[in-house]
Amino acid sequence: MTQxxxxxxxxxxxxxxxxxxxxxxxxxxxxxxxVAYVVIETDQGMRGYGLTFTVxxxxxxxxxxxxxxxxxxxxxxxEEIVSDFRGFYRLLSSDGQMRWIGPEKGVIQxxxxxxxxxxWDLWARMEGxxxxxxxxxxxxxxxxxxxxxxxxxxxxxxxxxLEILEKAEAGxxxxxxxxxxxxxPAYTTSCAWLGYSDQLLKQLCTDALSxxxxxxxxxxxxxxxxxxxxxxxxRQMIGPNNTLMxxxxxxxxxGEAITWVTKLAEYKxxxxxxPTCPDDILGHAAISKALAPLGIGVASGEQVRAxxxxxxxxxxLSSRLLLMLCMLFLWALQCHNRVMFxxxxxxxxxxxxQIDSCRMGSVNENLAVLLMAHKFKVPVCPxxxxxxxxxxxxxxxxxxxxxxxxxxxxxxxxxxxxxHEHFISPVVIKNAHYMPPKDPGYSCEMLESSVQRYQYPQxxxxxxxxxxxxxx
Amino acid sequence: MTQxxxxxxxxxxxxxxxxxxxxxxxxxxxxxxxVAYVVIETDQGMRGYGLTFTVxxxxxxxxxxxxxxxxxxxxxxxEEIVSDFRGFYRLLSSDGQMRWIGPEKGVIQxxxxxxxxxxWDLWARMEGxxxxxxxxxxxxxxxxxxxxxxxxxxxxxxxxxLEILEKAEAGxxxxxxxxxxxxxPAYTTSCAWLGYSDQLLKQLCTDALSxxxxxxxxxxxxxxxxxxxxxxxxRQMIGPNNTLMxxxxxxxxxGEAITWVTKLAEYKxxxxxxPTCPDDILGHAAISKALAPLGIGVASGEQVRAxxxxxxxxxxLSSRLLLMLCMLFLWALQCHNRVMFxxxxxxxxxxxxQIDSCRMGSVNENLAVLLMAHKFKVPVCPxxxxxxxxxxxxxxxxxxxxxxxxxxxxxxxxxxxxxHEHFISPVVIKNAHYMPPKDPGYSCEMLESSVQRYQYPQxxxxxxxxxxxxxx
Numbered sequence: 001m002t003q004x005x006x007x008x009x010x011x012x013x014x015x016x017x018x019x020x021x022x023x024x025x026x027x028x029x030x031x032x033x034x035v036a037y038v039v040i041e042t043d044q045g046m047r048g049y050g051l052t053f054t055v056x057x058x059x060x061x062x063x064x065x066x067x068x069x070x071x072x073x074x075x076x077x078x079e080e081i082v083s084d085f086r087g088f089y090r091l092l093s094s095d096g097q098m099r100w101i102g103p104e105k106g107v108i109q110x111x112x113x114x115x116x117x118x119x120w121d122l123w124a125r126m127e128g129x130x131x132x133x134x135x136x137x138x139x140x141x142x143x144x145x146x147x148x149x150x151x152x153x154x155x156x157x158x159x160x161x162l163e164i165l166e167k168a169e170a171g172x173x174x175x176x177x178x179x180x181x182x183x184x185p186a187y188t189t190s191c192a193w194l195g196y197s198d199q200l201l202k203q204l205c206t207d208a209l210s211x212x213x214x215x216x217x218x219x220x221x222x223x224x225x226x227x228x229x230x231x232x233x234x235r236q237m238i239g240p241n242n243t244l245m246x247x248x249x250x251x252x253x254x255g256e257a258i259t260w261v262t263k264l265a266e267y268k269x270x271x272x273x274x275p276t277c278p279d280d281i282l283g284h285a286a287i288s289k290a291l292a293p294l295g296i297g298v299a300s301g302e303q304v305r306a307x308x309x310x311x312x313x314x315x316x317l318s319s320r321l322l323l324m325l326c327m328l329f330l331w332a333l334q335c336h337n338r339v340m341f342x343x344x345x346x347x348x349x350x351x352x353x354q355i356d357s358c359r360m361g362s363v364n365e366n367l368a369v370l371l372m373a374h375k376f377k378v379p380v381c382p383x384x385x386x387x388x389x390x391x392x393x394x395x396x397x398x399x400x401x402x403x404x405x406x407x408x409x410x411x412x413x414x415x416x417x418x419x420h421e422h423f424i425s426p427v428v429i430k431n432a433h434y435m436p437p438k439d440p441g442y443s444c445e446m447l448e449s450s451v452q453r454y455q456y457p458q459x460x461x462x463x464x465x466x467x468x469x470x471x472x
Numbered sequence: 473m474t475q476x477x478x479x480x481x482x483x484x485x486x487x488x489x490x491x492x493x494x495x496x497x498x499x500x501x502x503x504x505x506x507v508a509y510v511v512i513e514t515d516q517g518m519r520g521y522g523l524t525f526t527v528x529x530x531x532x533x534x535x536x537x538x539x540x541x542x543x544x545x546x547x548x549x550x551e552e553i554v555s556d557f558r559g560f561y562r563l564l565s566s567d568g569q570m571r572w573i574g575p576e577k578g579v580i581q582x583x584x585x586x587x588x589x590x591x592w593d594l595w596a597r598m599e600g601x602x603x604x605x606x607x608x609x610x611x612x613x614x615x616x617x618x619x620x621x622x623x624x625x626x627x628x629x630x631x632x633x634l635e636i637l638e639k640a641e642a643g644x645x646x647x648x649x650x651x652x653x654x655x656x657p658a659y660t661t662s663c664a665w666l667g668y669s670d671q672l673l674k675q676l677c678t679d680a681l682s683x684x685x686x687x688x689x690x691x692x693x694x695x696x697x698x699x700x701x702x703x704x705x706x707r708q709m710i711g712p713n714n715t716l717m718x719x720x721x722x723x724x725x726x727g728e729a730i731t732w733v734t735k736l737a738e739y740k741x742x743x744x745x746x747p748t749c750p751d752d753i754l755g756h757a758a759i760s761k762a763l764a765p766l767g768i769g770v771a772s773g774e775q776v777r778a779x780x781x782x783x784x785x786x787x788x789l790s791s792r793l794l795l796m797l798c799m800l801f802l803w804a805l806q807c808h809n810r811v812m813f814x815x816x817x818x819x820x821x822x823x824x825x826q827i828d829s830c831r832m833g834s835v836n837e838n839l840a841v842l843l844m845a846h847k848f849k850v851p852v853c854p855x856x857x858x859x860x861x862x863x864x865x866x867x868x869x870x871x872x873x874x875x876x877x878x879x880x881x882x883x884x885x886x887x888x889x890x891x892h893e894h895f896i897s898p899v900v901i902k903n904a905h906y907m908p909p910k911d912p913g914y915s916c917e918m919l920e921s922s923v924q925r926y927q928y929p930q931x932x933x934x935x936x937x938x939x940x941x942x943x944x
């Protein structure tokens with residue numbers, strides 16, 4: 001029986017997180033974590049749920065973009081879509097009129113992600129499987145048919161992608177079993193947002209350590225003295241053997257990044273994330289190179305970890321080897337499409353790949369990036385947090401391990417412990433690992449009560465704020 | 473007397489150009505040329521007009537984004553804004569919540585352009601000058617204070633920018649006089665859109681030649697046989713001494729671009745514009761390199777022009793010199809911000825810079841790009857056409873010649889002869905040159921009658937289409 005999509009609704013859901021400075025960083029100082037929340041419905045009464053993450057103002061613009069895209073979805077059947085998913089992806093990302101306001105970037109790309117996430121959710125539900133299992137069970141050729149290779153064939157051909165997937169067939173079942181038993185390793189960003197007091201930071205670290213967390217990320221970039229104090233504090237709290245990462249959220253120019261990070265080197269961060277503009281491929285490459293000499297100075301005592309990393313980089317340049325020894329790595333977070341990731345890889349501008357389930361074009365584009373990362377031998381460590389990003393991206397990283405990389409070395413998935421209570425099937429973390437979701441779908445269906453309460457501006461929560469502010 | 477901005481309105485104006493295939497190219501096959509049209513109003517009754525160009529569907533999303541930005545504008549005085557224009561630019565482009573849905577790209581960047589264009593228009597009107605003259609008369613330090621140097625200091629410092637402007641002070645008045653007398657050289661794209669028949673193309677070429685046009689651009693990329701026929705036809709029409717350029721509007725992958733352009737080389741195009749994804753800096757660099765050997769083969773007979781170009785590139789790599797000899801050059805059109813342009817320049821990935829008055833962050837960001845292009849010795853040849861792009865960008869290229877580059881060699885500004893009749897002060901073309909505007913402002917005020925007639929969907933023109941389609 002075919003499932004014809006007959007309806008698409010989108011709502012603007014905002015959580016007033018700015019009141020408690022959850023999610024604050026050097027560039028986003030007052031975020032209200034939000035989503036554009038999409039529900040599609042078929043003529044057989046089936047539903048698919050999708051979302052894209054935003055941080056407050058502007059969510060209404062993404063909602064408007066989803067509404068514009070809905071004409072390309074409503075009226076199509078799920079079978080028609082998935083029989084040529086590449087074509088459908090192209091239809092959405094390359095509409096002859098709408099691509100002008102992107103293309104494949106910014107608002108229209110976020111909206112594309114929300115819509116396609118709902119389609120993938122519907123597909124997985126139809127098959128009665130969690131999304132990661134749908135992907136893991138899919139024939140390599142079928143997986144490849146979901147990817148738009150336009151603009152990336154100079155880095156990865158269809159044939160190469162197919163070979164990667166076919167090679168990883170060996171041992172798949174063991175990896176599935178392993179994941180079901182142990183879960184996928186995670187790190188936490190919940191302890192050290194910029195707006196948190198030292199006391200709160202200490203308390204959260206203590207709690208996290210007792211829950212088994214060993215990898216911690218701290219936000220930096222607003223004030224150097226403050227960063228030094230906070231990095232020192234958190235390094236003291238977690239001890240020398242746990243992992244610390246730092247994240248500047250695009251705060252610096254290229255030269256500034258080099259100076260600043262040099263001053264934080266003594267706290268031995270594993271990586272510096274988003275040191276500068278997310279569009280600056282060559283800037284990231286320059287920072288990589290410039291930090292290399294520093295590596296020689298601060299590398300002693302970190303050889304064990306460095307050795308374990310070496311196997312991933314045996315083909316890379318000497319400057320990169322030096323960089324590894326100093327335990328400073330560059331990431332890119334807000335990379336908006338496969339073409340940007342392609343170049344970051346080609347330019348050796350980052351040493352870890354941070355995919356995002358909502359900034360790029362859904363599963364389709366993430367598949368392309370996972371395969372390119374594998375070819376370039378760069379480990380993938382997803383970005384998560386926000387609202388629903390953990391719920392979504394866990395599926396992609398499970399697929400990466402089981403069907404692409406077959407490796408856990410120096411791989412981990414971000415975890416932030418916020419707002420999971422609003423989801424029907426929230427993430428399950430055990431001993432600092434993501435446990436594979438079991439419910440069918442892509443895990444981003446929200447409680448209808450939450451959706452109604454937090455809908456902006458008409459939800460109860462926002463109405464109360466308005467009343468209060470009128471009183472004040 | 474201060475001018476406090478008390479109101480901002482934005483309207484969705486669409487022209488049904490798809491009916492006649494004006495503006496059709498390999499990626500935008502059915503464009504309805506459109507604008508998000510902004511009017512700001514002060515408490516003293518002064519108005520500023522701004523717009524950003526779009527191609528139909530999706531304009532409503534840009535309108536929504538302008539509305540979101542308006543809260544950052546309304547309530548401010550013009551004096552407050554221009555006394556710290558860099559700060560105001562940063563306020564709009566880096567709002568703590570809205571930057572997430574960019575940053576500085578796509579819908580939110582187009583909306584920023586529309587809003588800032590209206591502010592620059594208001595400023596020029598207040599000074600009683602056309603915008604180009606406002607800029608030309610402005611102190612170098614004041615000009616610099618309008619630019620946000622974030623993320624570009626590794627390519628251009630404030631001090632370097634200041635020195636460029638100060639050096640160009642010499643001879644400024646002569647260049648002003650020259651422009652007033654002769655105008656700025658233009659080329660035409662009006663003759664050869666993809667959707668035009670051969671007969672129409674011939675007729676338009678004949679007309680253009682008789683009007684004094686010597687430089688022609690043709691759209692390619694949809695079908696190779698078709699491109700060969702059309703390039704051959706237009707080269708026949710314009711003869712061997714006039715200039716032909718080709719534009720693929722992002723149609724190809726990197727390898728495909730090389731193969732395809734090789735087959736069009738015999739028609740001696742001066743450049744290939746947008747061969748691939750506008751985000752692909754390294755791809756453009758690779759195409760540049762790969763086409764170089766071809767240059768040796770097809771270069772004979774073009775030495776005169778090549779010689780005139782050589783002076784601009786005396787410091788560049790040998791592969792680039794070879795490329796020049798073959799008269800094939802790469803451009804980038806849809807470059808969305810200064811950070812992308814910075815990298816295209818750093819990577820030597822393009823040999824001409826194509827600024828746009830509406831895709832980047834208005835005059836402020838264009839100033840940064842003009843100065844970087846000058847430092848990297850790459851000539852600027854603006855993108856125009858659409859609705860109002862010619863009206864706007866002529867001001868920027870006049871400023872470039874008078875106050876930055878002081879050179880016309882291998883520089884020209886695109887011209888498309890569409891939709892100028894809707895503007896209060898339309899461009900004036902004489903003998904294939906842009907004549908400097910004389911009316912105060914930024915030349916993008918539209919006739920209120922046009923605005924009302926073409927407003928989407930409630931304007932008369934669109935209502936009639938609706939009626940008609942209901943009948944059909």
